[in-house]
Amino acid sequence: MDEVEVVVAHSERTTLRVGDMFLKVDAQRERIAVEAEALALAPVPTPEVLWRKPSVLALAAVPGTALGRLGEPSPASPEAWAAAGAAIRTLHGAPLPPWPGRSADGLTAELERECDWLLAHEVLPAELVTRNRRIAEAALRPWEPVFVHGDLQITHVFTGGDDEVTGIIDWSEAARGDALFDLATLTLGHEERLGDLLAGYGTDVDTDIVRAWWSLRSLTAYRWLVQHGFDPGAPGCELDVLRAAS
Template identity: 70%
Template sequence: MDGDEVEVVVAHNEHATLRVGDVFVKIDADQTRSDVEVEAMALAPIPTPEILWRKPPALALAALPGTALGHLGEPSPASPAAWAAAGAAVRILHDAPLPPWPGQSLDELAARLADECEWLVANDVLPADVVTRNRRLAETALRPWTPVFIHGDLQVDHVFVAGDEVTGVVDWSEASQGDALFDLATLTLGHKEHLGDVIAGYGVDVDRDLIRAWWSLRCLTNVRWLAEHGYGSPDGFPEVAVLRAQ
């Protein structure tokens, strides 16, 4: 790695990710998140980054080959076949044995949704009618489901592809038991034109209305965190654009 520069990939007051050559070093103040990430990658039946070493609070991972499937707020350069391959990989994960730790309960999700909606209106981040419309939609996602092994933060940036093949999935610290449709919604958030490709690869017909409901819920509950962690003005967030379009 001699001569390689240090690239700051993510940095805020909870955790940071640095890249030096082909090595990513994740530094996390909460070692529980790192524990989950390490165990989830060991359990996941799909490609994940190789762990090079771990010296808390740092975790070093090898870079995956290929490039991210896309980025939120930008058109994806990946082919429909690559998106379908991502859907197939998600199906393999969801068919795997459950991880031994639970995810968020319906009550916890509902309470967080209520708190975030109140904050959005109180701080004039979005018009009340936009928040109300999306909250009603989001609440339809909060129904009983059969839990599966979910990634929990399956942003399009976290899935890597080379050509039409998935080379790996990164950032497993939110993995848990949860609703399969949450992963599918997170993957396709802001990329609804590829929802059909993902579902085709997933191989099971799913309720697209519930995926749209999860889009609303994820966006409503993410805006404050992004605003408070230095990601700029909410007006420019892709999540806000999704909420306005829903």
């Protein structure tokens, strides 16, 4: 290996790839600690921890291919999505991690703060923000906490040629939380794959709440994405999710 690949880099954290090893460097040491403990507790395929320093976590690459990318059609089969649903169900059925997660009250305050910023800076049309905020509020109800991944983006779930989950990566946001938040995060921008995911998840799910989480996540993440060099207005990404909400 004669080069270092920068996988993602911004002011909070950087991930580098060197051969089959990933180095995660985080400005917040507690996120490294949470990720290491979550990897040890999660009852699903995860990367092997090679070593850990206070601000750095070295992980082995997982086999397989990610389910897809935000803004692009998923190339994964319905069976692969169903396998992902089954793995997430296993995670949600596991004992709770010992640290807490975000509360509905905290998320309510965050939603208000981020919507106010979007409106004050005229980043999005007022009607779009207002409509999606109304939809998002449905997610802010009491829920039974489960072991959630917390950042279950489509690029974080890998499956192999036999349509089995081979690895789930990036556990720094793992905590106690709402099961439907994980399902919504994975299907953000891929509404057409929600049925395949739920076929494997294997329990009744209120899809209106999943849709509420799509709006809530898109609204609350918008400022962060803009300020860290990402483009939520790219085709198929957060802006399109907000436009499609009804």
